[in-house]
Amino acid sequence: MRHFLSALLLLSATAFAADGSQLLQQQCAQCHALSAPPQTSIDRLWSRKGPDLYYAGDKFQRNWLVAWLQAPVRIRPGGEFYRHHLKDGADGDAIDETTLTPHVKLDKDSAVAVADALLALHTPAPVESGAYKGAAVSATMGAMFFGKLRGCAACHQDAPGKGGMSGPELYTASSRLNADYVYSYIKHPQAFDAHVWMPDAGLGESDLQRLTGYLMQLKSGAKP
Amino acid sequence: MKRLIAHSALALCLSPLAVHAGSAHPQAERNYDTYCVQCHGVHRNGKGINAAHMSVQPRDHTDSKAMSDVPDDEMFKAIKEGGLAVNKSILMPVWGKVLSDAEIHELVAYLRETCKCGK
Structure with a gap:
């Protein structure tokens, strides 16, 4: 019986993780890199729609991720990439708010699953523990x-x-x-x-x- | 096909990316648009989105008179080593670890083109 429960638990955890990974692919991959690009370039900066997430596990805190994914607020005032969101203002450049799109909002279960899937993303690179x-x-x-x-x-x-x-x-x-x-x-x-x-x-x-x-x-x- | 080309050309003209199209230094222009515009502005006039909060205003690169007072080597040093290296503001950062010497030299040439001032 104990073995059965352990197996069930493992199965549930696996299914849960798979859901988060699936959600990542469905909801996030269009705008965010989930794996390290073979090479970076200025052109890539100009064409990407959101910040890279392939090192999200090294970057973010879980509680924040879970909360933010349910009620996202803008982190980058100029968007990503800032150069795409400029207009002439009264005294110099200004952010063109009409070109900034709201971030996808998730329900609580999805936010938890996505946060956990994000926290599993690491690269061998550069955060010094x-x-x-x-x-x-x-x-x-x-x-x-x-x-x-x-x-x-x-x-x-x-x-x-x-x-x-x-x-x-x-x-x-x-x-x-x-x-x-x-x-x-x-x-x-x-x-x-x-x-x-x-x-x-x-x-x-x-x-x-x-x-x-x-x-x-x-x-x-x-x-x- | 003609219509496609016309539409593409129109889109390019309307795009903020094309404000200074036709530079003799397209790679430097691309670097300027990526790194410098945030402070020096789309119109290269020192009025970028970051400028409003700065205690020292970014240089107006279209100011022929002021720019003509800055020799090429000083401009190179300011870009590569930052404002402090030429007794200017810390707000002008060090770009020497992002841009190569060759890219910075080309940026200097691009700035000469932008200010319409030789040195």
């Missing part, structure tokens, strides 16, 4: 480095409406992203995509720890 040491960071110093001293705010927001729009907002990073991913991406964005429009600033270890700590300490939507 244990790289972020977790030391407390002064919020004031962190904000100063994020803004004036290292220039991250040129493209990213650390509070709603505060900062640039060509990169993803980072005021929800602490609930959305894994700290080691944040560290590794800041350290070398081109390890994830050789052509991505976030530059490698060549930051040293103390900057990487400070900026990662600052972002991971930010409460979603709080003013830094």
Whole structure:
């Protein structure tokens, strides 16, 4: 009887995982890469419709994924790829909201299944496990480095409406992203995509720890 | 076929990608559109989507007079090593790990074309 129950449990888990994988293929694969592309290029950046997800298991936190997939809100103010969503504004370029489409919304069971399937996606590449040491960071110093001293705010927001729009907002990073991913991406964005429009600033270890700590300490939507 | 070509040409003209079509440096133009437009703007005038929140405004690459004051080697250094390397803002990032030296040289030539100013 015990063997029967174990087998049943295993069967259910397998079926569950298969559902998540199927949903990934059905709902996500049209816009997101679920496996590493043979090569990257600028043309690929221009043609892809959503961020790559083939390293989602290294990138995202499960609770955030499950919640966001049920009630998605825009992470990239300028969309993906930002260059496709620009128009002339009153004083320079502006985001053309009419070209941005809402993300697919899933029911709870599907969100759980998809989140688990996403978290099973890993690449041998580039997230350095244990790289972020977790030391407390002064919020004031962190904000100063994020803004004036290292220039991250040129493209990213650390509070709603505060900062640039060509990169993803980072005021929800602490609930959305894994700290080691944040560290590794800041350290070398081109390890994830050789052509991505976030530059490698060549930051040293103390900057990487400070900026990662600052972002991971930010409460979603709080003013830094 | 003629109609298809006409439609394609029209679409190209209407597309924001084609704002500076006809450059002698198409690869540099593509790089500019990918990396530089976020701050320097579709019209190359320093009014990109990120500019509004910046404490120091991105350079207007269509400003012939201001651009003519910047020698090629300084422009190359600013792109490759970032604003700080030429005593300008940290907000101009280091692109030397994304673009090769050859690509940056071509970008400098493209900027000369854009500003209509030689040096």
